[in-house]
Amino acid sequence: MATTNAPTAAPEPPAADGPEDKRALRKADVWTGGILAIVAVFMIAKATTFPLEGNYAGVKNAWYVSPALFPLIVGGILLILSIALILKGRADYRRLAGTDLFAVPWGETWRSGQDVVIVSALLAGYIVGLIPRVDFVAATAFFLVVFMLIYIVTVPSARRLLLGGFLALSGGAFLVALVAWPAPRSGGQNTVDLLIWAAAGIAAIVGIMGSAAPARRRAVQAVITSLVTAIILAAAFKYFLLVPLPTEGWTVGLMDGLRAVLLAKGR
Amino acid sequence: MGTFDQLGAFGGAIVSMLLDPWSVAIVLGASFLGIVFGALPGLTATLGVGLLATLTYGFGYQTALLALIAMYVGAIYGGSYPSILLNIPGTAASAASAMDGYPMAARGEGGRALGLTTTASFIGTLLGMVALVVLSPLIVEVALGFTSYEFCLLAIFGIIISGTLQSPDLVIKGWIAGFIGLALSVIGRDPLMFYPRYTFGLPALDSGLEVVPVLIGAFAIPQIITTIRTGAPLASRQAMGRIVPEIGTIFRNLKHIVRSAFIGVGIGAVPGVGEDIAGWVSYGAAKSTSRHPEKFGTGEPAGLISAETANNACIGGALIPLVTLGIPGSPPAVMLLGALMLHGLTPGPMLSISRPTFLAELAAVMVLASAAMCINGLVLARQVVKVLRVPSPIFLPIVAVLSVLGSYALGLNIANLYLMLIVGVAAYLLTAMRYPIAPLVIGVILGPMADENLRRALMVGQGDLTGFYTRPVSLILIAAIALTVFSQMPVIRRGLARLVTRGAAKSA
Structure with a gap:
């Protein structure tokens, strides 16, 4: 699903061109994908506690007036995108000969x-x-x-x-x-x-x-x-x-x- | 009134204002203030117009209009200064300008970038003015045809296109950033039933997230941290090059200018969709039609010219529904609406009857405001570039304080500062992992529009989705969204490439 774009975004992050950087980036993608998936699940779960039907301007008990509708759609799409990111990140990480996906280099993380x-x-x-x-x-x-x-x-x-x-x-x-x-x-x-x-x-x-x-x-x-x-x-x-x-x-x-x-x- | 009467009123207004030293001082001063407002991260055109409106209460309506339009034009233009020089967009409208403006400044062409920006903004404002006068009835007719279906799809399209165009790494990350913005936008009471969503019982979250602190936090804080962390200079200290309009470059990019002006005016004329989107859509159009799209993002003048022409042309577009229908086309136009009402003018269809020369006077004001912007820009540019002489450990903490004051000033709410800090740190982490930030902010801005209009559209169709694909404009928008998304999928791209290859082989 994902390809790359050339332009640099604003603000510009440090370049990630070498295989080491790419590996670190893909590993980070898997991690952030996981965190975002959890956030999306929470968003969906919380949305189900909102009224699932609503009344507005003469419309009674309609699902499409519900305040949960938009959060459910957004949460659902965010969950799909997060899972896609995890899969893409994992596949690329393996292709780049990455070893342990869950190892965290604490020392380097603190230094940077x-x-x-x-x-x-x-x-x-x-x-x-x-x-x-x-x-x-x-x-x-x-x-x-x-x-x-x-x-x-x-x-x-x-x-x-x-x-x-x-x-x-x-x-x-x-x-x-x-x-x-x-x-x-x-x-x-x-x-x-x-x-x-x-x-x-x-x-x-x-x-x-x-x-x-x-x-x-x-x-x-x-x-x-x-x-x-x-x-x-x-x-x-x-x-x-x-x-x-x-x-x-x-x-x-x-x-x-x-x-x-x-x-x-x-x- | 006939065309000649309008032309007479236009010329008369220009001459009378130019002969009045007070008016000349006002337009130059307000334009200067606008540039400063736009250039300072955290201060926006909306805030500038709003604050100035209270200071112009004692003026006549024409002088007040002159000051406010000069401030609006100057602020939209001024936002490009920090975009180009610091990679921090002064306003959301100038975020696209950073894509090519900053790389130009980084390789020592800051002066050239500012000269091109000034010229493109000047031309964009003038073309917007021409559209305001000439195309007004036509554009209003199209925009009037927009209903909830189109508004909902337009918001989604804005987020998808910005995510696609801006992502520095995987495109999916751009889309994720946009949907994070949409997720943030649902915090607060929902726009139809006022049901509190994700507020966790906190009254500060009831009215939702304020856009200004999100904007400042998302753009300013990551830039401060990144620059401090890398110890890099704010931009290159090499020779700036000349800060004059490059007529040759402008002529070479004439097609981009014309197209961007049309895009800017068209987007500006749609209520609620302002300069923020115009710059991106225009940038995307320029990139996709260029013979060298790979140069975009590396300091390509066409990218900068397209973004700046469109966001300034958008001003004229945003004024069209404001003047003819009383519906503001952009957030600063909302402030302008309030300011005009302060002066006893009620924008709307009746304005052309109560003040038949108003449109001609407004056009004259826009001409003078863009001229003042151009003069100030060319004179000020070199002075503003001197910001680069200030060492980053001294300059960046001042940017931090300005960001704090800017977040606080609009609502006088301390909670906005907490929001700015949280968004800023989160945005830095996302930036470090190569997520684009602008789609996130656009998601926060357009989220309420998408949410409300989706539900309104479904109410119209009583839950039936047919309306989304039976209306011509919404069908075009759906096609554009689908094309943008599917064109990024490797399977589709490979399929298209095969089709093109076969087609070429057959024709050979």
């Missing part, structure tokens, strides 16, 4: 996938831990400083410290908020915002000190860019596009005050 884990963890810390509860400018500056410096610093221990510190603080904020969290723009919220600013400052120092001479200049650039970007983006969205920021704390309050003063002077 650690950046995926790092970027995902950074984004999760920013989105789940900081954005919903910390001043947007402070949270963004902290996230940017850490994200940029992790890929600039040359000393491995500094990299680990940056990542660990960020995840500990964002994870901590998430866990503390499960119990209690100060009200917006309260004294407690201001303290948290200042703590995040302090953490961003420490991260900046660690990053700059943890960079060898050629990378140090870039680390300083990254710190300045982080700070300026956080302020400019917050101001652009809040004052120009009139989009309220997710959490407005100490820094946004400071920006509001500054803007009020400038507007008063302008008048």
Whole structure:
């Protein structure tokens, strides 16, 4: 059923041209086909719990109005395609002289996938831990400083410290908020915002000190860019596009005050 | 009004707007903003038009129309910047432009790609405008004939063709990606009975998955991870080449331009199917009719020109049902409809009676908006390309923050950020296993349309499927879907090859 297309998709994944890569790809196809087949079966099973007949605009108890109809069709086709992918992947894998279809090269997987884990963890810390509860400018500056410096610093221990510190603080904020969290723009919220600013400052120092001479200049650039970007983006969205920021704390309050003063002077 | 009266109104509107410095500043400024909106991953033409609509409330309707159309045209064009330079489509409309635009930029022809994009978008917008004025009644008549049968099949065709054309590995993976998108689209309350499907009792899932966070997550996050992981530069730092329209290349691709403009206008005129599909269908048509289809995807100018001409021509097409029937042809046109109503204009058949010169004025506005886009594009292109000078560890985290803000801005909902993250990581894993991502997003967008129209069609036929193959347009769509699917099956391909060989042998 399947043939290949030449064009590269957007975004471009690493090339898979050699027999080793092809084997790995076909093995991955079998695995993902299996996972998708399970998802499709779950989709079908869940759809059977929806009303299998429906009423709409005068039509009574008709199967074709059922909310289960479309999910059943989609789930069914997805299941067929997944099975076809498994069969195709298995056949090709054997043709390419692949041996154990179920062996997982953990070491290699970790080596090639650690950046995926790092970027995902950074984004999760920013989105789940900081954005919903910390001043947007402070949270963004902290996230940017850490994200940029992790890929600039040359000393491995500094990299680990940056990542660990960020995840500990964002994870901590998430866990503390499960119990209690100060009200917006309260004294407690201001303290948290200042703590995040302090953490961003420490991260900046660690990053700059943890960079060898050629990378140090870039680390300083990254710190300045982080700070300026956080302020400019917050101001652009809040004052120009009139989009309220997710959490407005100490820094946004400071920006509001500054803007009020400038507007008063302008008048 | 007669043709000469309309021409007079068209010329008068252009001259009056050009003589007014305020109007000139507005069109240039709105076009610039549109390019920025389109170029920034996460910000869309729909969001740009919507946000600008609130700022134009104090303007006269003609000035407001000028600003909004300039923003719309600029944003659809601006989406091609990150597509070409970063392989991250700024908007879904420009996803097809990445196929050949990015390989061109990667081999040091970013300036040439941007110059071609600018020219193709300019021509596409103008041809869309001509179609809006001249072909309006004809296209509306065809689109009016579409019923639930055609809408359902059109959605399926969009997903299948995008999966077929985009898959970098096995075609079946493209189809699977499309059906994953369809599966995601059923989350939330169903469109007819409002029954909660796969919501697991979570109120945040009741209204279904928002398209913008899915779009941003699916395209931006994998690109960020891939570029950081490989440590590759965002694009080539080699000489850019000239950023001027290549008249010779444009002339050589004239047939692609004309065909793409027709495709763009036709797809734009069908309500609910906008620029996102036009680019892909046009790209597919150019590839399938080319003498060198193997060059597509490797930096072939014809591919880029076709996609860009079609998505900008689609603007004119999308305005046809909006102006004549009050039905928007694309999501940004929905925003435009609201904005026009803010200014006391109710698009629909009565508009030609209450404001007889409206169509001529709209055509004049489109001409000025496309000229502003062209001027801004040619002047700005080199500046935007300077993005490449920024090291990726500094630039990509900023893209991440913009993606977060873009996902949040449309609904002001934190849950959208979680959705963006989950979709983004999943999309990266799929990308790493060589699944195309665009069919997935198109599946999410077109899923509700397919679902609702399938059930409506069956309601019309009281459960009978005859209507799907007795109506001419739906029969054509079924044939197109079947041809697309069967032509990918090795057994059918071998059979066809044998037939062709025998035929050739007999004729010899």
